[in-house]
Amino acid sequence: MTAILQVKDLKVHFQTDDGLVKAVDGVSFEIEAGKTLGIVGESGSGKSVTSLAIMGLHKGSRAAVSGEILIDGVDVNQATEAEVNKLRGKSMAMIFQDSLAALHPFFKVGDQIAEAYQVHNKVSKKAAQQVAVEMLGRVGIPNPTQRMEDFPHQFSGGMRQRVMIAMSLSCNPKLLIADEPTTALDVTVQAQILDLLRDLQREFGSSILMITHDLGVVAEIADDVLLMYAGKAIERGTVRELLKTPEHPYAWGLLTSIPKLTGATDSELLAIPGTPPSLITLPSGCSFSPRCSYKNRSKVDCESAMPELAGVKSNSSHLVSCHLSETDRVAIFKSEIAPKL
Amino acid sequence: MTPLLKVTDLTKHFPSKNNKIFGKREFVHAVDNVSFELNVGETLGLVGESGCGKSTTGRLITKLIPTTSGSIEFEGREISKMKASEFKELRPQIQMIFQDPYASLNPRHTVGTIIATPLKIHGINPGVDVKKQVQELLEIVGLNPEHYNRYPHEFSGGQRQRIGIARALALKPKLIIADEPVSALDVSIQAQILNLLQSLQSDFNLSFIFIAHDLAVVKHFAQRVAVMYAGNIVEVSDHVSLYASPKHPYTKALMSAVPSADPDASGARERIRLSGDIPNPIDPPTGCRFRSRCWKAQDICATKPPLLQIGKSMVACHFPEN
Numbered sequence: 295m296t297a298i299l300q301v302k303d304l305k306v307h308f309q310t311d312d313g314l315v316k317a318v319d320g321v322s323f324e325i326e327a328g329k330t331l332g333i334v335g336e337s338g339s340g341k342s343v344t345s346l347a348i349m350g351l352h353k354g355s356r357a358a359v360s361g362e363i364l365i366d367g368v369d370v371n372q373a374t375e376a377e378v379n380k381l382r383g384k385s386m387a388m389i390f391q392d393s394l395a396a397l398h399p400f401f402k403v404g405d406q407i408a409e410a411y412q413v414h415n416k417v418s419k420k421a422a423q424q425v426a427v428e429m430l431g432r433v434g435i436p437n438p439t440q441r442m443e444d445f446p447h448q449f450s451g452g453m454r455q456r457v458m459i460a461m462s463l464s465c466n467p468k469l470l471i472a473d474e475p476t477t478a479l480d481v482t483v484q485a486q487i488l489d490l491l492r493d494l495q496r497e498f499g500s501s502i503l504m505i506t507h508d509l510g511v512v513a514e515i516a517d518d519v520l521l522m523y524a525g526k527a528i529e530r531g532t533v534r535e536l537l538k539t540p541e542h543p544y545a546w547g548l549l550t551s552i553p554k555l556t557g558a559t560d561s562e563l564l565a566i567p568g569t570p571p572s573l574i575t576l577p578s579g580c581s582f583s584p585r586c587s588y589k590n591r592s593k594v595d596c597e598s599a600m601p602e603l604a605g606v607k608s609n610s611s612h613l614v615s616c617h618l619s620e621t622d623r624v625a626i627f628k629s630e631i632a633p634k635l
Numbered sequence: 636m637t638p639l640l641k642v643t644d645l646t647k648h649f650p651s652k653n654n655k656i657f658g659k660r661e662f663v664h665a666v667d668n669v670s671f672e673l674n675v676g677e678t679l680g681l682v683g684e685s686g687c688g689k690s691t692t693g694r695l696i697t698k699l700i701p702t703t704s705g706s707i708e709f710e711g712r713e714i715s716k717m718k719a720s721e722f723k724e725l726r727p728q729i730q731m732i733f734q735d736p737y738a739s740l741n742p743r744h745t746v747g748t749i750i751a752t753p754l755k756i757h758g759i760n761p762g763v764d765v766k767k768q769v770q771e772l773l774e775i776v777g778l779n780p781e782h783y784n785r786y787p788h789e790f791s792g793g794q795r796q797r798i799g800i801a802r803a804l805a806l807k808p809k810l811i812i813a814d815e816p817v818s819a820l821d822v823s824i825q826a827q828i829l830n831l832l833q834s835l836q837s838d839f840n841l842s843f844i845f846i847a848h849d850l851a852v853v854k855h856f857a858q859r860v861a862v863m864y865a866g867n868i869v870e871v872s873d874h875v876s877l878y879a880s881p882k883h884p885y886t887k888a889l890m891s892a893v894p895s896a897d898p899d900a901s902g903a904r905e906r907i908r909l910s911g912d913i914p915n916p917i918d919p920p921t922g923c924r925f926r927s928r929c930w931k932a933q934d935i936c937a938t939k940p941p942l943l944q945i946g947k948s949m950v951a952c953h954f955p956e957n
Contacts, residue, residue, distance in 0.1 A: 336821040480684035482909045485892035510894030551826035553855035565826035
């Protein structure tokens, strides 16, 4: 298997008046061709900052980016703006959460898609327009030839998100980064867009990096999952491993705190106590330890050091960063967590 | 027993922005003939997609906007046509919690001022120390009473939502309209706020109208659920039967669209994918408003659908499921 994208020890730090914000602090992962990786985490966990770093969009900002981001043999971090520009479009493309903000309000959507295509391909405007019509049809917009002439505000939210997808796929990228593409949409529209992404992935063979806070969306679309908390990856595995046999107490907390649609209603939700830490003054040791209900079961002092992201014994692809011993984790999961899932 | 709240044929039409001075006046049919009842200590969930009229319904009940027609009876008293001066006496009993904890708190006021303002306006217990009352409220919602003098920006989103809840509780209301109270919060914080609302409900015997688009959250919190589509209620049912056997085709489609965090469940479930968009609220379809997207629609659907009682569910449909 060949990895389309390799991220090694990515760090994105922002110097602010209040101190150094470690938005992303040492994250590594790769995505294989045709696969979907879901990055899950709450607001401020660093998932969007990671995606912007991959697209090279921190260049020229106050962010200090270190580590390696290898895509098509080019390290985005070392590359010049012109080199990254070459990667954008054909190697990687991005769909943003808020389609109304991401599309230019003064230009017709057809022209916007055609322009994106022309930037990366040497073709006439007419040919680019033809590609735009074709792409709009592909993403399920009725009457694409007429809709080309419409402005973004004339589309509904779901249709605008389709326009964004059409634009990002126009150059047939190897990697599609989707940053919360369905968060602003209603569930029925979300289901349409997720179906569309899946179909297009099959057709174009792109890899997808899906950034979301919704475990349901991850279960629907991802092959692998990376769980982030306070700028660090704390668990990684296949979607089944992470959602059916999670190892990290934070993953347990997330799964037991969401209300379920099926089955009986529980009297009370098991909320994770406290709030996510400030990224300037991170707690010492494991950054989740102040909120962790199981830290007293650990034989190691959880506040001593951040645990390594290490493989679970039975399965080397399932990684977790926790001081609890594997036998303890299995026992806690079996007796306390699994009955509530 | 008189229900705490009885809403009958509630209707709200907003004048369209595109109205021309001499042209035909057009109206956005935001809420049309909505009827339901709410008993003391009960929670009614209002669910639906954006633009279905659920928030407008909440605003009509709190009289933040005037109704076009229909009646709202609170403890047997008709409030929809009351003047503001008459309604002021009832206002303490109907309070609201808003969606956006950033926009709904005045950034220039301290938390103490924000929570004390309703007490001052309504002159509740003027003899008692207001500061003490506010600090008690802060403690009830799980905040540190010492933070009385802080400003909203010093709090996180979940904490701000707690401040909004304390403000709503200040006047000891009987009915709280909660308009998407947790949708702006992260999942781990969402559960904390839901648990807080639930314990407050049993402590103070509160009744809730719980407006949300997240079906799982509504199922968890509300005993009865009303599903809205394009300004109409299409189905009302208790939370268990609504989710176990939805009767209206739209409810069924809505349920099947919710992604499940269980990778096994997502494959097994029946999927219904609706095509198209919600109808234009200026000119909604006649009869059943869902018929333009419904796979069961026939000619008869252009007439007003009958209100059928099936088991514990009330459904407005010509061809209900099962």
